[in-house]
Amino acid sequence: MIYPSAWSLRGLCITAPKPEDVDLFVRFVRERLAADGINTLVLLTRYRYAFETHPECRANDPLSKSDVAAIKAACDENGIELIPKMNLLGHQSGKTKASFDGLLKGFPQFDETPDDEEVEYCRSLCPSDPECLKVVLDLVGEMADAFGAKTFHIGCDEVFEIAKCPRCRDKSTAELFGGWVRAIHDFLASKGIRTMMWGDRLLDGTATGYGRWEASQNGTEAAIADLPKDILICDWHYENMAAYPSVEVFAEAGFDTVLCPWRYKDNAVKFIEYAKAHDGGSIRGVMETTWCDPAALIKVLLEIPDEKEYSSDNYKFVAETYRTLFM
């Protein structure tokens, strides 16, 4: 696909490999991503890192410092910026207390909905608890150091459990969301690191027509006015829409953005064509999201025979979209 010359960012957002697949992942960087001119790799690491500051927060299959160093070396050799990604407000564990992993496994007291055995989608952290922020910044700082990060993706998408706990319930969702993002941004900025985040909570789901997943319907969108403008917004949209008005919303608010399509090729192309036609100069490029088993996707793209059955076929669609966007 031909992109405007100002769209220099060619990115992939992919789940961190299991430790036993790090060699395969390194081969993928060298043989596929480098060949296709990918220059930005966001690694969905979440709590799958062997944290030493808070080892109780390690999720299953954590990457070691040397695993990260191997991936980082392959990226450096090929001019690819490796960006660690955590998810730092929503997307904490699953719906129930029994699902607690990562930060909530180590510190269940940071749960925003302590009285609810089950929530609609995923648990959230409490953005008003200073102890919670302190631990988050310890983990972010440690991961940023391990990755030698110049940019850090803080997630913050799809936050539904907000303004629920006794500390938060009298505050507005926009104040809570904005204050939390600013605190992490300011910490990263003090280390010379740029913040990257998903854009959905900053969009009005009703006005834009995106609804409550790709945009917000609980008031967080008002936070857009007070966020630092050096945050790089990942504007993700996966559906077939008549228009993608977030392109204009983020441009008017003064943010640089990266377009983030997903699995279905036709929807990805439609989103990108809309953005090309409506770009006022703030779009930095395209980063495909994957949301699939990374080993399955890598084997397809490297044409490695694979007999394994996967629970979802998404990786096949993601591979087709990758070929359309980057090969």
Ligand SMILES: [Zn+2]
């Ligand atoms: Zn709270």
